[in-house]
Amino acid sequence: MIQAIGLTSIARKEQPPAVDNVSFEAHVGRVTALLGAPGAGKTTTLRLMLELQRGRGVTYFRGRPLHRIPHPAHEVGVLLGDVPGHPARSVRGHLRMLCAASGVPARRADEVLEAVGLVSLRDERLGTLSRGMDRRLGLACALLPDPHTLVLDDPTRGLAVGERRWLYDMLREHAAQGGTVLCGTADPKEATRFADHVVTLEGGRVVADQRAADFARTRLRPRVVVRSPHAARLSVLLTQRARSAQRSVEVVREGGNRLCVYGSSCAEVGETAFRNGIVVHQLADEVGDMGPGAGAGAEPSQGQESQLSSAAVDVQSASDGEPEPAAAPEPEATAAPQSAEAAAAPGPEAAATPDSGPEPGFTPSAPEVDPQPQPSTPAPAPIPTPAPTLASTPAPAPAPAPAAASSPEPSQEAPHGGVPQAAPPHRPTTPRPAISRPAAVTLPPPVLVRPAPTPLRPVRYELRRAAGVATGYIVGACVLAVSALAAVVLARIGHTPQPRLLAAWPVELPLPPAALGAGLLGALAFGDEFRHPALAVDRGTVPRRLGLLTAKLFVASLTALALAVLTVGCTAEVLYLVYGSELVALPEDWPALTAGWFALVMGCAWAGVLAAGVFRSTTAGLAAVVAVPLLVVPAVHKLTEGPSTRGPAPFDGRLRDGLPLRWPFGGEQHLEALLRLLAQPVGGAMALSVLALLCAYAFTGLRSRVR
Incomplete structure (x- = not known):
């Protein structure tokens, strides 16, 4: 389960904090909705829970905070937005790269692709995916390490109805198999449709924490929406008729020619308009949103209803094929017009949560067939769920259940905070519009055996990251082409030593093309991580682990060596074909x-690797590579060319002379060769630059850990 305790964000200047002392729980086997309008603090709360944003409070995932979990991706799957992947990478390649980073077998990528329905698009590029396919891929990335908990921030934003239904079914299936799901949303009807529990935020505070059935009863009210050019006259007539019949009917005018009638039905409103010769442009059943404060037990004012009900979704009674909730017998008015609200059934999208029993004041709706099968059933067969009725609370007469329906299973739930002993019970539901039922969803199989962490895990990730896009191949091809062309031109001009000719290194250039290409590929190793942070979904930034840095340096070294060998080989072959064998002779x-x-x-x-990791940019990494011969080499040459204070010989001259001591087995020869290499201005400047960048990388990594 998830336990969020006292989450508070850091306030900016004189403004109040976006999240102030938020505490709630999300239990195992349930789908919990974090509901709030835009700006209520949902995203900030989720980021505080995942330790992606600085603040106060703590969040426990099965008893441990996230920073105390050795492998957070194995515990929490996160989907906070679009998939942060390179647009040129394929869907399957992206998942296989994440498999290497998470330490799961590569075949897991194919299993997850089959579960989310992206097998046919596995070779498509990430940049070409639609909104719905991107959401499916994001869920696949979250399910890849087989986490126990899923944390999603408004995952259905911009999706069609079918894609939303599929995503909700996946979340319910994950919860049914013993997982925990926390999903942020801004639509109250969406929350009652897929969630078992609803936590409502308003102004950065928790204003309601209740079951979905209680939330639907206290916040969502069925009503009739009328549009007429004579709305004012129709409002007066409806009020007079309700007063004469002693019925509790409330008429709210929402500006212009729109009326919302609570406690009535389409038939009664239409009959009143027809008898008085009033033209009606729209007449439909709707579920009204009463605002966040209603979840806390406060009745909203008439103006608040008028302001918030514009976001409701129309449910046309003519296209339902289901009994209308407004057609149920209405209770008699006793005191105030709000008395009809206490006896009204929940809206069409209401859904109850598994609980040990109803709370006082709970008035369930009539039993109805659930159009969506529960995860515990093997086939999508309709399952009725009769709801209990309290003797102390009057309720409308229930409609008879279909004859073909079977009896529901009893609720089996562990005590507060425990894990259910069996599959979650079926939720009581209310009538919904008739929809086509898609095929039952299936989650990928669990990861039963996880391989032990090895040093090759980050190396495999880096190899798949570098080979998954065509950038490296394009850079290598450009380096070889430029080197061959430059070697031919230099040989034609003359006055170029043979070593520089084979390296295609003109005297006028600070670095040869091969060195610039190797520096660019090294800068891309970390620059792409910050530009497309595939590893930063649940961490907030690119991890600075020593293993990842070592893997990037190792792969960059292999790439640089291959590029150096290919450059010399290609230039030598081109020079041999153009000028003969005298230019490609092996020097002594x-x-x-x-x-x-x-x-x-x-x-x-x-x-390039270290500079891009320090400055978080590919451009900065390449600039650091070019700055070595342009800035560092002259500075090092100026410091080492003059005589020292203790002797007439300069420092670089003493290095070239070798060591005064002799080592056994001729080891001093290799050390002397290394010292002579460092004595050169370029070699010393490069070594000094790499050492300084390595210290800067270690400093930035330690500073991020302290924060």
């Missing part, structure tokens, strides 16, 4: 030249 000091060439390209790649 080729081991030292090869080591220097590899060190230069790898150093540029490392500098």
